[in-house]
Amino acid sequence: MSLVRAESLKAYYITKAYGVERVVKAVDNVTLEVRENEILGIAGESGCGKSTLMKTLLGIVQPPLTVVGGRVVYTVDGKDVDVTAASPQELEGVRWRHVSYVPQGSMNVLNPVRRIKHTFRDFVAHRVQRMSQAELVKWAAEHLKSLGLPPEVLNAYPHQLSGGMKQRVTIALATLLKPKVIFADEPTTALDVIVQRGVIQLLSRIQREEKNSLVLVTHDMGVHAHLTHRIVIMYAGKVIEEGSTAKIFSAPQHPYTQYLIGSLPVIGDKEYRVSAPGNPPRLDRPLTGCRFVDRCPKAMPQCRQAAPALVETGKDHKVACFLVSPEEEKESA
Amino acid sequence: MPEQASLLSVKELSRVFILRSGLTRTRIAAVNRVSFELAAGRPEIFSIVGESGSGKSTLARMLLGLLEPSEGKIIYKGRDVTAIRRRRDRLAFMKEVQPVFQNPFDTFNPLKKVETYLYETVYNFGMTDNVREADRIIDDALRAAGLSLVEVKGRYPNELSGGQLQRAAVARALITQPSLIIADEPVSMMDASLRMSVVNLFKELKERLGVTVIYITHDLATAYYVSDRIVVMLRGNVVEQGPVEKVLAAPLHPYTRLLKESVPKPDPKDKWEGEVKLATSEGVEYARAGCKFAGRCPYVQDACIREAPPDVEFDGRIVKCHRVEEIASGTAQPAQNGSAPPEALRSPKAGSQAG
Ligand SMILES: Nc1ncnc2c1ncn2[C@@H]1O[C@H](COP(=O)(O)OP(=O)(O)OP(=O)(O)O)[C@@H](O)[C@H]1O
Ligand SMILES: Nc1ncnc2c1ncn2[C@@H]1O[C@H](COP(=O)(O)OP(=O)(O)OP(=O)(O)O)[C@@H](O)[C@H]1O
Ligand SMILES: [Mg+2]
Ligand SMILES: [Mg+2]
Numbered sequence: 001m002s003l004v005r006a007e008s009l010k011a012y013y014i015t016k017a018y019g020v021e022r023v024v025k026a027v028d029n030v031t032l033e034v035r036e037n038e039i040l041g042i043a044g045e046s047g048c049g050k051s052t053l054m055k056t057l058l059g060i061v062q063p064p065l066t067v068v069g070g071r072v073v074y075t076v077d078g079k080d081v082d083v084t085a086a087s088p089q090e091l092e093g094v095r096w097r098h099v100s101y102v103p104q105g106s107m108n109v110l111n112p113v114r115r116i117k118h119t120f121r122d123f124v125a126h127r128v129q130r131m132s133q134a135e136l137v138k139w140a141a142e143h144l145k146s147l148g149l150p151p152e153v154l155n156a157y158p159h160q161l162s163g164g165m166k167q168r169v170t171i172a173l174a175t176l177l178k179p180k181v182i183f184a185d186e187p188t189t190a191l192d193v194i195v196q197r198g199v200i201q202l203l204s205r206i207q208r209e210e211k212n213s214l215v216l217v218t219h220d221m222g223v224h225a226h227l228t229h230r231i232v233i234m235y236a237g238k239v240i241e242e243g244s245t246a247k248i249f250s251a252p253q254h255p256y257t258q259y260l261i262g263s264l265p266v267i268g269d270k271e272y273r274v275s276a277p278g279n280p281p282r283l284d285r286p287l288t289g290c291r292f293v294d295r296c297p298k299a300m301p302q303c304r305q306a307a308p309a310l311v312e313t314g315k316d317h318k319v320a321c322f323l324v325s326p327e328e329e330k331e332s333a
Numbered sequence: 334m335p336e337q338a339s340l341l342s343v344k345e346l347s348r349v350f351i352l353r354s355g356l357t358r359t360r361i362a363a364v365n366r367v368s369f370e371l372a373a374g375r376p377e378i379f380s381i382v383g384e385s386g387s388g389k390s391t392l393a394r395m396l397l398g399l400l401e402p403s404e405g406k407i408i409y410k411g412r413d414v415t416a417i418r419r420r421r422d423r424l425a426f427m428k429e430v431q432p433v434f435q436n437p438f439d440t441f442n443p444l445k446k447v448e449t450y451l452y453e454t455v456y457n458f459g460m461t462d463n464v465r466e467a468d469r470i471i472d473d474a475l476r477a478a479g480l481s482l483v484e485v486k487g488r489y490p491n492e493l494s495g496g497q498l499q500r501a502a503v504a505r506a507l508i509t510q511p512s513l514i515i516a517d518e519p520v521s522m523m524d525a526s527l528r529m530s531v532v533n534l535f536k537e538l539k540e541r542l543g544v545t546v547i548y549i550t551h552d553l554a555t556a557y558y559v560s561d562r563i564v565v566m567l568r569g570n571v572v573e574q575g576p577v578e579k580v581l582a583a584p585l586h587p588y589t590r591l592l593k594e595s596v597p598k599p600d601p602k603d604k605w606e607g608e609v610k611l612a613t614s615e616g617v618e619y620a621r622a623g624c625k626f627a628g629r630c631p632y633v634q635d636a637c638i639r640e641a642p643p644d645v646e647f648d649g650r651i652v653k654c655h656r657v658e659e660i661a662s663g664t665a666q667p668a669q670n671g672s673a674p675p676e677a678l679r680s681p682k683a684g685s686q687a688g
Pocket of ligand 2: 163384390
C-alpha cells in the first residue's frame, strides 16, 4: 500500500525580473509512490530537483515554487488527502504525524541561542496535548536514549555539539511524533565517514523498529547502496529509472544510471575517469525530448523529438528510455 | 645534499584552543606539531583527511594566514607567513594562496547576487579596472569550473543548487591565478559526477598551470583518485602520512583503516556488518595523554594509553603508532577486553587490501 503518492506532479520556480518571466522546471511530470515499511532512495545529480520534489511532497510550496500540474496524495488511516489542494490548517494536522522531515543542511537549523530541550518544546508546543516541562524533558530524554544519544544533549546549545550529534538531534526531532513517513534530505552529506556510518545505522534502526517508511534524498550512491530498498533516479526534473536497489546497481538500464553507477571512484583504482561530457540541460529553457540526449552515448534521432515514458520493464523496475520502450511520455494538464 | 626549494614549508605547527563546556575548561591542541613540505616546481595534490574535529580546518586557516599559530612556522616561498605585516605584502600573499571553503552558502552572501563576489575579487586584487575585461576573467574562471557567466548572472545564492554554488566558489578562487589553492572540503556538498569534475579540474590546474592544491576532504575515494600524497589527521595529530597509494590502498594505522572501512561502497552486496564504535566526545579524545585513538583502537595496550606514540618511519610513510610493525606483519593481537572492534579491524588483512 502506498502512503504518499505523486501523480504527474509538476512544480516550477516561476520568477519575474525586469518583466521577463523565468520558469525553472525543477519537477516535471513526476509520478511515484512511497510504500509502507520501505526505505526509498531518491538519487540524481545536483540541481536535478531532488529537494524541490521533497518539498512538494511535503506540501511546503512557497513562491516562487508553484505546483502547476498533477497532485500529491497522502493515504492517512485508509483515507486519501490531496495535499496540493489542502489548506494550511489541514496540512498542519497531518504534517509531523503522517510525514516529517529532516531538511537539507538541517544541522544548521537548530536555533543557536536555545538549548536543545527548548527546541524540543517549541517543536511539540502546537502539536501535542499540553505537557509539563518535566514530562516533556522525560519524553525527549527517553526518545534520545532509544536512539543512542545521551540525555545530556538536552541541556546543550547547538554550538556545543558536533555536526554528527546535531544531525542526530534533528533526526530525533523528526521521529519524535512517530510519523509514518520520514523524509530526509542529504542527512549525511558533509558528515565525516565514521559519523555518517553512525547516522546510517541510526536511520536504518529506526526504520526497522518502527516499520515506518523513510525517503532518503542523497546523491551519494554508496549511502543508497547501504540503506535503501528501492531507488528513484532523477535527471533534470524527471524520473528516468526506478527499481529495487539490487537491480539499480546490478542491472541499470538507463544510460544515465549506467553512467552514474559506473563512474564512481574506488580506492585502489587510479585510472583516469572522465567527468560526464557536458552538463545537464538548463531547466529554465524550453525542453523537448529526452533530457539526457546531449550527453547520451546512445542517443537516437527519436530522442530529440519526444520524451520517453517511464514504463515497467520487469518486476519493480521502470525505465524511461527509447532503447527500452518506444512509448512517449504523456503530459499532465 | 642541497635542500630542495620549497613552496610551502610547515614546521612543528601547533594551535591551542580552550574549550569551555559548563564549568570545565579544556585545553586542546587542535593542531599539534604538524610538519610537512610542498616542493616548489613540483606541483602536487596534497590531501588532508580525518574525522570531523580533527583539526583540518584549523590547519588550513593557519596556512591561509587567517589564524595565528600558537607555535611553529609556516614558510611560503621563503617568507614567514605569520610575520607579514604590510597590507601590500598580505595582498600579494592572498593572491598567491587562495581558499575554497567548506560551505558555499557561507561563502556567498544570501542577499547579494552571486556574481557580486566574483567582481569584488577581480577588483580587490587589481586584476583589471575594465568591466568588459572583468567579464572575460570571470567567465573564464566559471567555465573552468563547469559554469558560465550567463548562467550565473543575476542569480542569488538560493537560486543555485548547492553543487552549482560550490563550483562558483572554486571559480572565484581561480580568478587571481594562484600558485596554491587550499580547498577545505570543496566537494562535500556535491554529487559524484561534480566531485569528479572538480577533482579533475584540480588535476588539470596542477598539470597545465602548475598549481599545487591542498585538498581537505572526507571523501577518501576522490582523495585516493586525485592526490599524490596524503596526511591523515586525528585530534590534532598527523597519524599517517605518505604516498596515497600506500596510505589509502594499504593503511597501517588502525584509525586510517577504520576511515577506509567506513566509506560506504557503492555495492548493495557489500554492506557493513556490526555497529561502528563512535568516538566519545572530541574533548575526551583530545585530552588523552597517550594515543588519541586508544579509546577506539582494537590493538590498544597499556603503552598506548600512557604515552603518545612516536612517529615511526615504516614502508615509505610515517605512522604515529606504538605497534605499527606488529600491525603491518599481522602479528598484533586485538585487545580482548572492551567492546568488539569494527569487523574490518578484526582481521589484520581486511583493511589493507587494495580496492
Ligand atoms: N528559489 C529558486 N528559484 C529559482 N530556481 C531555483 C530555486 N531553488 C532551486 N532552483 C533551481 O531548481 C533546480 C532544482 O533545485 P533543487 O534544489 O531541487 O536540486 P537538488 O537536486 O536538491 O540539488 P542538490 O543536490 O544540489 O541539493 C536547480 O536548477 C536550481 O537552480
Ligand atoms: N575558534 C575556535 N575556538 C575554540 N575551539 C575551536 C575553534 N576552532 C576550532 N576549534 C576546535 O578545534 C578542533 C578542531 O576543529 P577543526 O574545525 O579544525 O576540525 P576539522 O577537522 O576541520 O573538522 P570538520 O571536518 O568538521 O570540518 C575542534 O574540537 C573544534 O571544536
Ligand atoms: Mg537538494
Ligand atoms: Mg573543517
